[in-house]
Amino acid sequence: MALLTVLSATALLMGLGVSLLLLSAGEATLAARDRDATSAAYAAHAAATIGVAELRALPSWSGVVAAGVYPELSSTPSRLLDSTLTPLAPWGARLDLRALTARVQAESDSAGSPGDPPAWRLFAYAPLSRLVPRAAPDNPLYLLIWVADDTADGDGDPSADKNGILVVHAEAAGPDDLRSIVESSVLRRPAAGGPDMFRVLSIRPNP
Amino acid sequence: MSTNRGFTLVEVLVALALMVTLGGAILSLVVCGQSIARTQPEAADLQQRARVAIQAIRQDLALAGAGLDRGPLAGALSQFFPAMTPSIDGGLTIWYVAGRDAQAALAAPAGPGATEVALASAGVCPTSEQACAFRASTSAILFTAAGCHAVVRIDRADLSALQLHGPLTGCAFAAGSAVAQGEVRTFRVDPMAHQLIRRDEATGLSLPVLDGVDSMQVEYFAAASADAAPVDPSLDPLRIHRARITLRLSVPNTAPAAPVLVVSFDVAPRNLQGG
Numbered sequence: 001m002a003l004l005t006v007l008s009a010t011a012l013l014m015g016l017g018v019s020l021l022l023l024s025a026g027e028a029t030l031a032a033r034d035r036d037a038t039s040a041a042y043a044a045h046a047a048a049t050i051g052v053a054e055l056r057a058l059p060s061w062s063g064v065v066a067a068g069v070y071p072e073l074s075s076t077p078s079r080l081l082d083s084t085l086t087p088l089a090p091w092g093a094r095l096d097l098r099a100l101t102a103r104v105q106a107e108s109d110s111a112g113s114p115g116d117p118p119a120w121r122l123f124a125y126a127p128l129s130r131l132v133p134r135a136a137p138d139n140p141l142y143l144l145i146w147v148a149d150d151t152a153d154g155d156g157d158p159s160a161d162k163n164g165i166l167v168v169h170a171e172a173a174g175p176d177d178l179r180s181i182v183e184s185s186v187l188r189r190p191a192a193g194g195p196d197m198f199r200v201l202s203i204r205p206n207p
Numbered sequence: 208m209s210t211n212r213g214f215t216l217v218e219v220l221v222a223l224a225l226m227v228t229l230g231g232a233i234l235s236l237v238v239c240g241q242s243i244a245r246t247q248p249e250a251a252d253l254q255q256r257a258r259v260a261i262q263a264i265r266q267d268l269a270l271a272g273a274g275l276d277r278g279p280l281a282g283a284l285s286q287f288f289p290a291m292t293p294s295i296d297g298g299l300t301i302w303y304v305a306g307r308d309a310q311a312a313l314a315a316p317a318g319p320g321a322t323e324v325a326l327a328s329a330g331v332c333p334t335s336e337q338a339c340a341f342r343a344s345t346s347a348i349l350f351t352a353a354g355c356h357a358v359v360r361i362d363r364a365d366l367s368a369l370q371l372h373g374p375l376t377g378c379a380f381a382a383g384s385a386v387a388q389g390e391v392r393t394f395r396v397d398p399m400a401h402q403l404i405r406r407d408e409a410t411g412l413s414l415p416v417l418d419g420v421d422s423m424q425v426e427y428f429a430a431a432s433a434d435a436a437p438v439d440p441s442l443d444p445l446r447i448h449r450a451r452i453t454l455r456l457s458v459p460n461t462a463p464a465a466p467v468l469v470v471s472f473d474v475a476p477r478n479l480q481g482g
Contacts, residue, residue, distance in 0.1 A: 009233040016240040020247055027251045034258045041269075045477065113308045114339050115331030151307065152277050152330030165277060167307070185276040185307065201281045203477040205269045207306065 039139045040180035041205065043128055043172035048182040048203065050131070051124060051145040051168040054078040055186055056198050061166060065121055065149045066159045072101035074147060078124035080131075090127050090140035091175035097125055097144070104146055104169060115151030119158035120169060123147045128172070141178075144171045150185065164188045165201070183207045246466060249458045253419075253468040260403055260417050260454055261472055264394055267405070268450070271301035272478035275310050277330050280352060280385040283478045288354040289444035291427075291479060298395025299425045299450060300408065302348060302356070303478070308340040309388035313349075314367070318379040324349070324386060325368045337367040341388055346409035348389035349380050358391040360409045396423040401459060419459040421467075426451040433473075449475040 058064065063076035070085075085097045104120050124145040129136035131143070149158050150165035168184045185201040214222075272290035275281045284290040284302055294300045304310065314327035314337070332339035341347070341364040350356035357380075360372035369386070391408035394416075403420040406413045426437035428449040440447055453471040 005230065006233065009237055012237055013240055016237075016244045019244060023247055023251055027254065030255055030258070034262070037262075113331065115308070150277065154330075163277070183307075187281065199282060201276050202273045202283070202304070202307075204273050204306075205477075206266065 036139075036174060036178055037180070040141060040172040040174050040178050043139065043141045043143060044170050044180040044182045044205070045203075046128075046131065047124075047143040047145055047170035047172060048168060048184050050080060050143070051078070051147070051170050052184055052186055052200055054080065054124060054145075055147070055166065055168065055188075061161050061164075061188060064123065064147055064166065065119070065161055067119075067121065070098060071119075072098045072105075072122055074121035074123045077122070078145065080124040080126045080143075080145075082126050082130075087125070087127075087142070089142050089173070089175075090129060090136060093175070095142060095173070097122060100144060100173075101146065104171075108148075113151055116149065116153050116156055116158060118148035118151055118167065120146040120148045123168075140175060142173045144173060145169070146171075181206055250466050250468075253456055253458060253466055256417055256419060257454065257456055257468055257470045260420065260456070261470065263403075263405070263416050264452060265472070265474055267392055267394070268299075268301055268474040268476055270303040270305075270390075270478070271476035273303040273305075274478070275304060275385055275387055276307045277310065278312060278328065278385065279383070280312075280350070283481075284348075284350070284356075285445055285447075285479050287350055287352060288356045289440075289447065291447055291450060291476065292444055293425065293427075293440055294393045294395060296393075296395055298393045298404075298406075298423070299452070300391065300393040301476075302358070302389065302391050304348060304387040304389040306388060309342070309345075309347075310340075311337055311386050313380055313382050313384045313386055316379065316381050317349075317375055317384075319376055320374045322371045322374050323368050324371065324375075324380075326386065327367075327382075335366060338364040338369055341369055345388050346390055346407070347386055348391065349375075349378075349384060349386045351378070351380060351384045355380065355384075358389070358409045361388075394423070396420050396454075398422070401457075403454070419456055421455040421457055423455075424453040426453075428473075448479050449473055 064074055066075040068075040087095050089095050101122050128141040128143055146169040148167050149161050153162050155162040165187050170182045172180045182205045184203045187199045187201050189197045191197045272283045272285045274284040290302045292300050308331050311326040312328050314325040317324045326337040343361055343363050345361050347359050347361050355378035357377050361369050362372045363370040393406040395404050397404050401421055402415045403417040404413045405416050427440040427447045428435050429438045429446040451473050456468045
């Protein structure tokens, strides 16, 4: 009788324990996904800020939206560059940056926006650890920044900027297709007798 | 001679005492385990709903203040009018221009009562089709450099004019005023339904975002610094850079002793940070 009581109580407790374990595991997974998405969102904002700062530091934007060695690359890239166009991502996968550029271009084309169709050029690409080494173990993210001419430019040439407005598309990519995007519009105007006027016109996360 | 002599009274008492102690211990473990098993899903559910609420609010608030990408009125909306303000029912209202394409200027003045606005210089559209980027059944924001602003619903986008769902109210918009596809949204809590609500101010329609939200408090800050003191948003609404939102969540339809979760988070929309 005592043995039966102990066995049934043990079985009941084991059942409760397993259900709690499963619940905790699910909760931990959800929390981890939420944390990763939040990290990626902050990293995308950081990438956008870097892209804007790098554009601001350039003496001229004439080559930024022109094609580089490959049509996917900017002829005047940022200083934040990885050593290859097929880098090993921090989470172990091999990235094809030209294919990722083609994806951004396809998404942009499929939106069917009026005006001059933009041609996205890869401007900066590096793992987040290049910027924040201590953040790397918990945040295996890769930053990508593309630039394109403003669709309202009106010159019909996506490789030349006429109106002094560029669009910056910044992404933080992570494992399991994690992706966070921030798009910014930036303006540069020559100022009489001084440095060019520079303004961030808009910042739109997940456009 | 038989060795089957039975138990002594002392043996029986000791065995009984052991059984009672062991049984009591097991029973308390089972009761405790049952209680945890009952409340743990509720606690996990609270955590998950808090994450959903934070995500939903953050995602929209991150866009607050996004303005035009070209033209004389380009830049953050907060240059002209407050893009993140308290609503009259205790919620938080945000204004933003939704995309880069549907942005134009008024070709002719539009005053209160107008149901059509003529567009000019849309930038991305051919001159004969200035409304090409605007879509029917969306919302548009109109504003002037002086800060006059309104939100309207677009019934139809003609070649170079927008037909509005209702008459314009409030301001008189001069030619050259900005018009852009955008959103004006209010987040608030319905205290009777215990729901977090997102209201579209152009249509007045409310969308429940989350159940089991008892209250929402919003504090406003004029500085980006984390230890700054909250300010009265009515005093200088154009300087609001950051909002601290505190949500109180509970498990719907349960006893008052059910777990309660209070979460507080800051949102500093990038478009309101200047620069």
